Amino acid sequence: MTNKYHYILFFACFFVLSCEYLSPASDSPQQTGTSEIVGQVGTSILTKSDIANLVGPNTSKTDSASITNRYVENWLKKELLVRKANENMRIDMADIEKKVADYRYALISYEYQKLMVEQRLDTVVSNQEIESYYNQNKDNFSLRQNIFRGRFIKVSQQAQKLNNVKRWIKSSRPNDLESLRSYAFQFADNYSLEDSTWIKFDDIIKNSPFSTISNKIQFLRTNQYVEEKDSLYLYLLKINEYKISEELSPLEFVTDDIRNIIINKRKIELVKRLENEIYEQAKENEDYQIFR
Incomplete structure (x- = not known):
């Protein structure tokens, strides 16, 4: 059998034997050293020892069969x-080796830098x-969406104490909020x-009748408390404060972003x-x- 077809034979055999791929072979027809060959393309070979640690x-x-079959394929x-590629194009092996060396150096450098960052950052x-940082870079913190501070609740129209809920959601008393x-x-x-x-307004009203509002900016400007309903649910929205897209973001809304920026610097x-x-x-x- 020529090298051209070696990989077909061994791949087929491997599918048959894959469930027992970790067991020692008593009469392996193809061996390299002490390890049975499970795949071959030309002079390149894949042995059982190469795949022995693929699965737990x-x-x-x-x-095990699925994982190893996929790996071999x-x-x-x-x-x-x-x-x-070798058959159909001229390959500059010197250039390939240089790229491999560059990648190796970059990978080693990256791993060392990562270790040092973990230890010293x-x-x-x-x-x-x-x-x-916020005060010095306010131009970088324009809002990309409308945000608001307030309360929202979605509850069944058949739920009890709905009148109390409507009163509580508008109240500023701690007992009512509790x-x-x-x-x-x-x-x-x-x-x-x-x-x-501060919360993104679109995130709050998603999957509610409020999401169909055509002019959300006007809605925020003209409402403090709104009730809506569909066939099953009652939706209550209390707007305490809002900021419009392209306005300066409140510091509280971008605190985590700024912290990450500072750490990255x-x-x-x-x-x-x-x-x-x-x-x-x-x-x-x-x-x-x-x-020189």
Whole structure:
């Protein structure tokens, strides 16, 4: 049999034997060293030892077969693609080796930088730092959507105490808010009662009659409390405060974003500092030479 058809034979055999691929073979027809060959394309081979750790010890035989068959098939496709490329195009192996070396260096550098960042990066960002960054970069924090602070509840029209719910949702008394929270937890299909938190308006009204409003900006400007209903549910919306798209975002709404920006800047600075430290240390120890 020629090399052209080796991969077909071994792939077919592997499908038959895949459920027992971890068991030692007593009379393997194809061996390399002490490991049976399960796939071959030209001079490239895949052995049982190459796939021995693909699946965990508690994996069923069916799942093991599926995982290993898929791996072998992918291996064959890649090898066949490489062989076809070699047959149909001129490949600059020196250029390929350079790219492989560049990738290897980049990967090693990345893993080391990642380790150093995990060990040395300060991820604590004070409120003062966040506020300072916000004040210095306000042009970067225009809202991309309407946001609001308020309350929303969706409840069945057949639910009890609906008149109380309508009174509680408009009330500023702590006892009424506690009653509303307890009620919503038991009976509401959906609700948002954290009226000190800025929320995207579209997220709140999604899947409610309010979502069909054509002019949401005008709606926010002209309403403080609104009731809507469909065939099954009653929807209550209390608007305490709002901000319109393209206005300056409130600091509270972008606090997490600013924290991430500051940490990412620290990460970049840490990596640069690490590179300089390594370079200066090597320079001091005369660990490198430059030939001109």
